[in-house]
Amino acid sequence: MLTIEGLKKSYAGHDILKGISFNVNKGDVISIIGPSGSGKTTLLRTITTLEEADGGHISFAGIDNDFQKLNGKDINTIRRNVGFVFQNYNLFNNKTALQNITEGLIVARKVKKSEAKKIALEALERVGLTDRQNHYPSQLSGGQQQRVGIARAIALNPQVIFFDEPTSALDPELVGEVLKVMQDLANSGTTMVVVTHQMNFARDVSNRVIFMADGYIVEQGSPKKIFENPSEERTKKFLTDILSNV
Amino acid sequence: MSLDTNFMVKVAYTALQGIPVTLNIVLVALLISLPIGVLFALIRIYRIKVLEQFVKFYVSLVRGTPIIAQILIVYSAFPSLLNVIIGKAAFDINPIYYAYIVFTLNSIATLTEVFRSALQTVDKGQMEAGLMVGMQPRQTFWRIILPQALISAVPNIANATLYLIKNSSLAFIMSVKDITAIAKTEAAFNYNFLEAYLVVWVYYLIICYSAEVIFYLLERYFSRYRRPTKQTTGFNWLPFSLKQPKLTAKTDLTESERTNHANN
Numbered sequence A: 001m002l003t004i005e006g007l008k009k010s011y012a013g014h015d016i017l018k019g020i021s022f023n024v025n026k027g028d029v030i031s032i033i034g035p036s037g038s039g040k041t042t043l044l045r046t047i048t049t050l051e052e053a054d055g056g057h058i059s060f061a062g063i064d065n066d067f068q069k070l071n072g073k074d075i076n077t078i079r080r081n082v083g084f085v086f087q088n089y090n091l092f093n094n095k096t097a098l099q100n101i102t103e104g105l106i107v108a109r110k111v112k113k114s115e116a117k118k119i120a121l122e123a124l125e126r127v128g129l130t131d132r133q134n135h136y137p138s139q140l141s142g143g144q145q146q147r148v149g150i151a152r153a154i155a156l157n158p159q160v161i162f163f164d165e166p167t168s169a170l171d172p173e174l175v176g177e178v179l180k181v182m183q184d185l186a187n188s189g190t191t192m193v194v195v196t197h198q199m200n201f202a203r204d205v206s207n208r209v210i211f212m213a214d215g216y217i218v219e220q221g222s223p224k225k226i227f228e229n230p231s232e233e234r235t236k237k238f239l240t241d242i243l244s245n246v
Numbered sequence B: 001m002s003l004d005t006n007f008m009v010k011v012a013y014t015a016l017q018g019i020p021v022t023l024n025i026v027l028v029a030l031l032i033s034l035p036i037g038v039l040f041a042l043i044r045i046y047r048i049k050v051l052e053q054f055v056k057f058y059v060s061l062v063r064g065t066p067i068i069a070q071i072l073i074v075y076s077a078f079p080s081l082l083n084v085i086i087g088k089a090a091f092d093i094n095p096i097y098y099a100y101i102v103f104t105l106n107s108i109a110t111l112t113e114v115f116r117s118a119l120q121t122v123d124k125g126q127m128e129a130g131l132m133v134g135m136q137p138r139q140t141f142w143r144i145i146l147p148q149a150l151i152s153a154v155p156n157i158a159n160a161t162l163y164l165i166k167n168s169s170l171a172f173i174m175s176v177k178d179i180t181a182i183a184k185t186e187a188a189f190n191y192n193f194l195e196a197y198l199v200v201w202v203y204y205l206i207i208c209y210s211a212e213v214i215f216y217l218l219e220r221y222f223s224r225y226r227r228p229t230k231q232t233t234g235f236n237w238l239p240f241s242l243k244q245p246k247l248t249a250k251t252d253l254t255e256s257e258r259t260n261h262a263n264n
């Protein structure tokens, strides 16, 4: 459904992504793990067009083109077909929880107001926040804000939702409620690509794990393979380090 | 020394006519310079070629010269300029138009800087979130970024307005009949300057105070989304109030409080 080939990105002469290729199938829940600075965030941001790629190819939502040849229309198409859940939530601060969700439906998708509200309420229900619909982001806890962030993404029914460390800005006691929501999404067949440091999520919820380091995909495979029998030395070292820190 | 209170009452009465003039200057200058200020701020933020240089130059020109010099230049340049274009009629123009011009030009510079910093306080994640729900940059700007920037600009707009009100008293130099001018004229008959100036002083105090209250209410209304409303039950110990207030736990500062903290 989504195929990326040879994706490259550099900032000011520093190569951050050095040719990334992978594909996402419908219903996949992919965890991307790797050390800090390995380019995980940059990968999500270039695929979703928040950042311009320097090279590579994308086929997705009817587009089959080099990143650098994408025109305005292609970019709109990509944006319409992806969802993004940010590390620091990025809820619209001047909108209530409900309005955060209806905004994209009404303004971008031209859905009728009453219909948008219905969809938004369903989404809020899925993340268990119906009673907070009229709260502004500043009136919500971090965990609640992130759940609204997730509801905002699913309400638009995108083909794939990208999560960039959705729980790493949260206090430890709030991580669980967000992971629970994500697990429910995964179980209901939502296609997800999740950058995470939550090894439990990667191991127990995803069907594929991608290990990135230094701008490359070092290896990928089923959680069982990556966690129990990694073939690369770097993967082993990363997992030993991170698991011994817990 | 004793104050001639009868005269003060008389001046207070005649100077009343100056209040609408003063308010007019302030309102016209504000209403025109607000949108232009936003536009100029955007030109600077998005570094639009050539225009950016112009705005920078303009702002430093205005900020680097005393307002009195700006008044004198506009007041001497414009009439002779217009004289060339429309002939003698140029000298019959109500001087208040020159006041509009000077104070608008002046406020544009101030507000450009106000909006520039206000727009920069809005996290760039807000724009990205807009794009990721499929909105165009322009839609996100109007619906998400600008409203937040305007609200965080309110305290500084209030400041700029207070300066504008006070500076407008210099309009008398252009023979505009504002509060100051009327009081001066009255005083000139009997040399009761102190009395006249006290009246002027009180009038500006009232106007400025009212402006402050208005801006305070505006800020409180618009920044409601910033304040958590965790309601706590509490007893009202104020002796003369019958109502029990809803107490709101205040964990976030309003913008003016923040600014004050920053200044301290």
Ligand SMILES: Nc1ncnc2c1ncn2[C@@H]1O[C@H](COP(=O)(O)OP(=O)(O)OP(=O)(O)O)[C@@H](O)[C@H]1O
Pocket: A011, A012, A016, A034, A035, A036, A037, A038, A039, A040, A041, A042, A043
């Ligand atoms: N806008 C930018 N300008 C310059 N360099 C950048 C920019 N964004 C990221 N980088 C650099 O790119 C590299 C990869 O960053 P990225 O945020 O993608 O890493 P990451 O794998 O997400 O790390 P983390 O786990 O800490 O989030 C880092 O060295 C970072 O300094």
Ligand SMILES: [Mg+2]
Pocket: A040, A041, A042, A164, A165
């Ligand atoms: Mg990151």
